[in-house]
Amino acid sequence: MHRLYDYLASGNGYKVRLLLRLLRIPFERVEVDLLRGESRTPEFLAKNPEGRIPVLRLPDGTHLFESNAILCYLAEGTPYLPEERLARAQVLQWMFWEQYSHEPNVATVRHWVKLVGVPEDKRALLEQKRTLGVRALSVMEAHLEGRQYFVAERFTVADIALYAYTHVAPEGGFDLAPYPRLRAWLDRVSDRPGFTPITQP
Amino acid sequence: MHRLYDYLASGNGYKVRLLLRLLRIPFERVEVDLLRGESRTPEFLAKNPEGRIPVLRLPDGTHLFESNAILCYLAEGTPYLPEERLARAQVLQWMFWEQYSHEPNVATVRHWVKLVGVPEDKRALLEQKRTLGVRALSVMEAHLEGRQYFVAERFTVADIALYAYTHVAPEGGFDLAPYPRLRAWLDRVSDRPGFTPITQP
Numbered sequence: 001m002h003r004l005y006d007y008l009a010s011g012n013g014y015k016v017r018l019l020l021r022l023l024r025i026p027f028e029r030v031e032v033d034l035l036r037g038e039s040r041t042p043e044f045l046a047k048n049p050e051g052r053i054p055v056l057r058l059p060d061g062t063h064l065f066e067s068n069a070i071l072c073y074l075a076e077g078t079p080y081l082p083e084e085r086l087a088r089a090q091v092l093q094w095m096f097w098e099q100y101s102h103e104p105n106v107a108t109v110r111h112w113v114k115l116v117g118v119p120e121d122k123r124a125l126l127e128q129k130r131t132l133g134v135r136a137l138s139v140m141e142a143h144l145e146g147r148q149y150f151v152a153e154r155f156t157v158a159d160i161a162l163y164a165y166t167h168v169a170p171e172g173g174f175d176l177a178p179y180p181r182l183r184a185w186l187d188r189v190s191d192r193p194g195f196t197p198i199t200q201p
Numbered sequence: 202m203h204r205l206y207d208y209l210a211s212g213n214g215y216k217v218r219l220l221l222r223l224l225r226i227p228f229e230r231v232e233v234d235l236l237r238g239e240s241r242t243p244e245f246l247a248k249n250p251e252g253r254i255p256v257l258r259l260p261d262g263t264h265l266f267e268s269n270a271i272l273c274y275l276a277e278g279t280p281y282l283p284e285e286r287l288a289r290a291q292v293l294q295w296m297f298w299e300q301y302s303h304e305p306n307v308a309t310v311r312h313w314v315k316l317v318g319v320p321e322d323k324r325a326l327l328e329q330k331r332t333l334g335v336r337a338l339s340v341m342e343a344h345l346e347g348r349q350y351f352v353a354e355r356f357t358v359a360d361i362a363l364y365a366y367t368h369v370a371p372e373g374g375f376d377l378a379p380y381p382r383l384r385a386w387l388d389r390v391s392d393r394p395g396f397t398p399i400t401q402p
Binding site: 049050058062064065066067068069070072073076085086088089090092093095096097099100101103104121124125139142143 | 266270344
């Protein structure tokens, strides 16, 4: 059985949870309370030296970390990861973009605003991240012109990776009203058969 | 012919340059002067909406961005990207880790210190990034215990992605003396046949 070390409010954890359910792979979910430091214990650091969730324990005991790498692992050989070389690379392109240009801004702002409060010494950084987050949303809106999904006109792990923190961006104070194509894409994802929300443990 | 939009001092550009040469793929290199805003022109943003190098123009005219996605594209079907499912995922794991936990710290500190000067309002952030950069180097040192390369005991695109900014970390003031395994791995990479340095246009 797969075991997912997870944190319910985390978009990165949700990515893996959502794909496991879409693929109907049974798994045991272990909630790791980040706010109480449970991801920084020696025991957890042996699973992921970076001290972050999600971590997926495979049936053979191997621990895999980095949400987007786990998505690719699980999606291998399924319709969620194209076989074709260029489409595969474009899926990765948007997943690397998500981790570098989207998550550190959109997700971090939400984390501070919704979960832990804005640290006093981070107020200037928050505004900078908010600006970069708005830019990331604009890049997505532009890319979706004439497209239903991010790559190859089908629903892939690139969409799952991007959906996770985009759909909860308003919890960080981001207004999605100026992005009609983005909102239509969010609905397209959540209307898919087998979709489960981030709030479902 | 492939065309690489590049910037000589960039580790992200170097990753692609190095792999293209290891694979003996001929390419035309176009230097984009980031410091003069050449990656923010409308013409360049049509190639990569994020306004960053590297961008690889494929012979069919497609533009691919995100250095690590380009590495995977080029390495497909070569010894630099394992076929085996778990090893592939572990290569991606370290590449996503590089873009999230290593590059934003080790590379950004070097960029400020070596290339553009430390912005006055970024001094506190610089120290924070330096701490996170040291942590990233320590994670690498620990992982290399008993290993020659990062994944599957062979030289892969994970090593190329991690080599790029690690070997120039001292230019950002990072001291590599405390990391003997890391230094041995850097030598192992640079001793490989066909290796070319970051300074080679």
